Amino acid sequence: xxxxxxxxxxxLEQLYTDYVHCLDTDQLERWPEFFTEDCFYRITSxxxxxxxxxxxxxxxxxxxxxxxxxxxxxxANIYEPQRYRHLVSxxxxxxxxxxxxxxxxxxxxxxxxxxxxxILFAAGRxxxxxxxxxxxxxxxxxxxxLDSCQIDTLLAIPI
Amino acid sequence: xxxxxxxxxxxLEQLYTDYVHCLDTDQLERWPEFFTEDCFYRITSxxxxxxxxxxxxxxxxxxxxxxxxxxxxxxANIYEPQRYRHLVSxxxxxxxxxxxxxxxxxxxxxxxxxxxxxILFAAGRxxxxxxxxxxxxxxxxxxxxLDSCQIDTLLAIPI
Amino acid sequence: xxxxxxxxxxxLEQLYTDYVHCLDTDQLERWPEFFTEDCFYRITSxxxxxxxxxxxxxxxxxxxxxxxxxxxxxxANIYEPQRYRHLVSxxxxxxxxxxxxxxxxxxxxxxxxxxxxxILFAAGRxxxxxxxxxxxxxxxxxxxxLDSCQIDTLLAIPI
Numbered sequence: 355x356x357x358x359x360x361x362x363x364x365x366l367e368q369l370y371t372d373y374v375h376c377l378d379t380d381q382l383e384r385w386p387e388f389f390t391e392d393c394f395y396r397i398t399s400x401x402x403x404x405x406x407x408x409x410x411x412x413x414x415x416x417x418x419x420x421x422x423x424x425x426x427x428x429x430a431n432i433y434e435p436q437r438y439r440h441l442v443s444x445x446x447x448x449x450x451x452x453x454x455x456x457x458x459x460x461x462x463x464x465x466x467x468x469x470x471x472x473i474l475f476a477a478g479r480x481x482x483x484x485x486x487x488x489x490x491x492x493x494x495x496x497x498x499x500l501d502s503c504q505i506d507t508l509l510a511i512p513i
Numbered sequence: 514x515x516x517x518x519x520x521x522x523x524x525l526e527q528l529y530t531d532y533v534h535c536l537d538t539d540q541l542e543r544w545p546e547f548f549t550e551d552c553f554y555r556i557t558s559x560x561x562x563x564x565x566x567x568x569x570x571x572x573x574x575x576x577x578x579x580x581x582x583x584x585x586x587x588x589a590n591i592y593e594p595q596r597y598r599h600l601v602s603x604x605x606x607x608x609x610x611x612x613x614x615x616x617x618x619x620x621x622x623x624x625x626x627x628x629x630x631x632i633l634f635a636a637g638r639x640x641x642x643x644x645x646x647x648x649x650x651x652x653x654x655x656x657x658x659l660d661s662c663q664i665d666t667l668l669a670i671p672i
Numbered sequence: 673x674x675x676x677x678x679x680x681x682x683x684l685e686q687l688y689t690d691y692v693h694c695l696d697t698d699q700l701e702r703w704p705e706f707f708t709e710d711c712f713y714r715i716t717s718x719x720x721x722x723x724x725x726x727x728x729x730x731x732x733x734x735x736x737x738x739x740x741x742x743x744x745x746x747x748a749n750i751y752e753p754q755r756y757r758h759l760v761s762x763x764x765x766x767x768x769x770x771x772x773x774x775x776x777x778x779x780x781x782x783x784x785x786x787x788x789x790x791i792l793f794a795a796g797r798x799x800x801x802x803x804x805x806x807x808x809x810x811x812x813x814x815x816x817x818l819d820s821c822q823i824d825t826l827l828a829i830p831i
Binding site for chain 1: 673675678681718759761762763764776778780792795796797819820821822
């Protein structure tokens with residue numbers, strides 16, 4: 355392994371780190387910047403994913419759609435009493451293709467309510483395509499594959 | 514620290530990453546390949562571990578025994594409605610000996626039932642001996658030390 | 673990125689790894705050694721942190737105060753039937769200043785009682801200042817910012 359390979363791996367892991375902190379500090383307006391302009395993003399269940407169902411609970415085919423989602427979230431949730439915490443581990447470079455790097459990682463999201471109640475909110479894996487665009491690594495595609503088949507209908511936040 | 518040291522560390526972390534994804538994607542048939550032929554594998558409780566009790570809930574002294582376990586699991590669980598998700602962090606190289614590298618890591622396993630219920634299934638640490646064999650890093654020994662003294666009797670999956 | 677930068681990043685991540693294993697193996701007497709002599713340590717809630725409230729539930733302004741805390745814990749908890757497991761991820765170097773490195777990381781602490789009950793004990797983030805002192809990286813400041821506003825009054829262990 356060359357130094358360049360090591361550095362690229364650390365940079366790719368850094369992308370996940372920055373992504374997570376953006377979400378957990380509720381800086382949603384910065385969230386679309388982690389994606390390419392013509393990105394694909396969705397949240398789906400493992401069952402749907404394995405059955406090759408194209409759509410998910412949340413589904414976007416461009417960065418602008420992600421921005422719209424953030425706007426909608428901000429209008430809907432004037433007062434947000436809960437906090438989310440992402441734990442991400444086992445980040446793996448699956449394949450380096452010419453146009454993108456296929457990656458996967460495990461995640462767990464814990465939600466803490468204002469009164470202190472904590473719950474396991476979501477667990478699953480990211481299946482991503484990462485590409486270098488505009489001077490930074492960005493998600494060209496992100497499939498958030500939840501272990502659960504049933505999804506909290508209140509789920510509206512990005513994961 | 515030399516580049517070789519950095520690369521080895523990343524390779525060793527990679528072993529844990531691959532191990533976790535193998536389990537979480539239910540590719541159990543590939544699981545024994547993460548171990549040496551004469552490996553030692555067990556799942557035990559922290560209490561038993563500290564009392565130096567030699568056996569555990571699950572106990573294997575060769576890769577073939579791990580293969581047998583997978584076969585038994587496949588026969589028993591024709592239909593498996595739950596999903597497991599491993600979070601592994603704080604992977605540490607404890608000591609580099611001539612024949613093996615002593616490592617430890619923390620893990621948390623979350624189980625999601627088909628209906629969507631999520632539980633903390635297991636937490637604890639891996640205490641491992643890793644060696645380079647047949648062109649890859651493999652576990653020569655893996656002690657899965659659970660924080661809990663009482664173990665779900667349904668526990669059958671590898672951790 | 674140069675090799676030195678890679679190595680420093682791994683060393684800084686290693687600090688968190690060692691810190692976590694020190695706590696989870698209940699080697700509390702070693703815990704103050706992860707801090708500088710004139711360190712600042714506190715556990716506070718996200719709400720208090722954002723409101724810029726100076727104090728927290730636990731608050732120390734020197735390594736000696738941390739040692740006193742450990743002594744108090746040892747006297748109070750003659751028998752400790754629970755185990756804690758820290759999961760730490762998304763460790764980020766926020767800024768490298770001349771005197772210290774600003775870092776942040778996400779954590780989740782799971783508590784397992786002797787009878788086997790597991791709970792989400794705490795989630796949140798570390799906001800740290802790390803400095804090189806006495807031949808090792810140490811925490812000059814550590815703010816443990818819990819997602820919860822209400823904190824278990826039994827909380828006494830370091831996080």
